[in-house]
Amino acid sequence: MINAVQGHRTNSIQEAINYLKSDHDHNGAFRNVKPRDFAGSALDCVYAAESIDRKHKYVSGSLAFEPSERPTDKELLAVVEAFRKTFMAGLEHGVNFVDYWNIHEDKGRIELNYIIPLTELTTGKRINPFPPGKAKEDFKDSFDAYINHQLGFDQVVRDPLKATNSKFEAKVLPHSKSKLAEQVRANKPDKENISDNVAYQIHQGKISNRQQLCDYLENFGEITRVNDKFISLKIHGSQKAFRLKGPVYEYGANFQKLKLESATKEAPHRKKLNDSDFQKVRDTLKRLTDSRKEFHQKLISQPMVGRSNKNRLYGAKSIPKQSAPVKEVQQTPQKAPTQVQAPLVSTVPKQVPEIAQKQPTAGQPGMKDSPTKESASSGPTSMGSSSDSSIGNLQAQLSDLRNQIANAKDPAKAASLKIRAMKLEQQIGAAVEADRIRKLKESERFSGIKKKY
Template sequence: MNVTIFPTGKGGSESAVRYLLSDTDHEGKKRSVLPEILFGDPTIFTEIANATKRQHKYTSGVIAFRDGLESQSVTPEQITTLIETFRATFLPGLKVDENFADFWVLHRDKNNVELHFLVANTELSSGSQPQLNIHPPGEKNIQFFNAFSAVINDNFGFAQVVPDPLKIALKPFEAKSPNGKKDKKAKNDFAQVLHSEIVNGTIGNRNQLIGYMKRHGLDVQAVGSEFITVRLPGASRNTRLKGALFSKDSDYAALVAEHHQSKIPKFLTPAEAKVQKDKLIAGIEARTAFNQHRYLTPKPGAKRSHRASKLPTANLPHRLARCQDEQDHKVKSVPTKEIRSTLKDQLTQLKEQANPAAKLPTANLPHQVARRQDEQDREGQLSNVMGAAVEGLEAQIGSLSMQYHSLMLMLVSAKGRRASQIKSQLMALEQKLTALNLEVEKKKIQAKDPLKPTIT
């Protein structure tokens, strides 16, 4: 599982919403599985995101699970809890629809689970519409997101996401085709050829890389100690290539070794897991403090109160105003224990909601078995499992009900084939809601009397 933030968000949000709900993918191919709205209303989100005059109106990203068992093992209840955990991590202290607006859509057409999200870059409770950015620039924020992925993967029992230095370095070639945007195959082929030449040792240093690019039609504009600037055929602007692959003292043998290492599944040891969890909690604490000060603390002069004081000068108007302003600016201490407890509860809930039938083979690895035993020794047996199951089902019902409502709104303006597709989705949702409501009733009956056989 990995979180990716896309370099988009400028202009209106209509195109982003339209893509997430489209029955075709980015290459114009028909999706094998139609998108499913998880949270939010497309029309309302678009209106909120577009209300600001700022250039960057929203943040777009995806939580993507790997193909195969990783995507097959995640349950609908876990998806709901994961989204709630994401919100509590990157928007701590803020409430959905009160302080922020987001929109979540599930894609399964690539044979994996992808939770696409859009977050409006505006805080809602203030009339001044201050900027709200869940992914500010800087290395600290990148480490914060990396810690989230590491902790969630460890909690699920998934292998960690290990960056491939060659894939990262060659990404600009995949993004900009040597033959222009029309030839998508050419850009992929060029990146793949470079990749192969570096891995097999034909290109063993930066000078050889520069020579290879020149021989294959790339105009090398400038060479610096930390970068290479090139003009790709068909491009109107230069592209600056930065990173280990393009630095003067780069070690290609070491990069190739890291490339091979990235293909070997890596799982965290208990000590490594603790380090990542501490990093995540520190990030949540810092962002909670920022949100409290930026969005939840009354602004100076918003309220004035006249209080008695021991000093005779304390009753002067400027003293009163300054005293009140200082109190308004004071940020409440961040509840560290509460943050730790909340995160622990969310991770525990994700484990409780796991589907035993789709249990990953990695669950029986020694470090996973040892960690489960440690957790049992520390925490004892989990309680209220049935109650958590009911809550998970009710959350799923709420999510599907929101989706049903959104589809009804879309049906009003839909015509032809699109209208037929929406009607089919509505029928499928009705069946799901009926089945889930029946399951909730069964769970409630079983919770009242565990020994009583359930009705089938």
């Protein structure tokens, strides 16, 4: 078994779920074995993802088993639970996060696919099961090794002399129809052939250091770049170079050690962990899991309030432009935007209960009494009708959201609605303050005109 993380996605989560549930694969071919739901909830994931304002909405991946590895559903459920307790340590499923799992068996092996929205439900903060960096790879590798050992499966042993595929080649290339993908696909057989030839030369003892490796590669084309982690090669007759990446292509590689590891790749002792190796894996997994748990518990212990250096709340960076009060505030003198962009926390809770009780509709604005007495008495009666109507619409939306929250039986849906309601409350508070300032300034301007006459 190996955990293949597909990456953090920006597209529709519903489309991703539809694909996992579809009877056809990415090429449109009919699956001879229908996908089946296994754990979590697809609907919960949609609700959670819809509450995210950030670019990346969810992460997807697959726990892929070898054809000879046939775990039972009971064993697979234990793997799912172990996955949650490891990568989401410190968070409770259904309370702090949701996920969706299903099974594909159309390729002759079991693929346990997952989708996880990147949001913590009680605060709306971003969570990430697979943050970038070396710790991510160590975390994944130790989890894979632990599960394979527990289930009695062979360990995943990579050939250190083989060139590895880039993320683009492994994840994007099989599905992309772009010109770049076509060029890479055209060169890929050459890359694999060169990698095999390099491995053969090393086994024959004809390549024993990086300089000899580069000299040999020049027989195939031009070396365009040499990096600590890879060597770029543009073969004769090609317009695009590709990267040869892997342990043997790295700076400082020990060719004799890698040669021995490659020669014993299929050896039985490489396929199983002895007691000492398993203890190391278990210690690494515990250390990384404890670190993740501590991070998550700190995350949920601090409510999502404004940052003092930014004077704004997490989530939307500004009030949507279509809101009428914001447009008018932008035309006021310099001091007004400062007050609107940094609404006081005390503004919202004082006004929102009144909004909920009045339950205004779009045709009957409910905030006519909210502006100050000075603004209401001295300004013309036609002032602010557009602003009041816009605020009334926001209040109606908030009232509807509260009704949905009260009737929501699904915890994930309720959490998603609460996050939206919180953001709407903040927007209403800012809009009310903006309208009050605008009407006050209109009143002062109107009074100044009357004094002239």
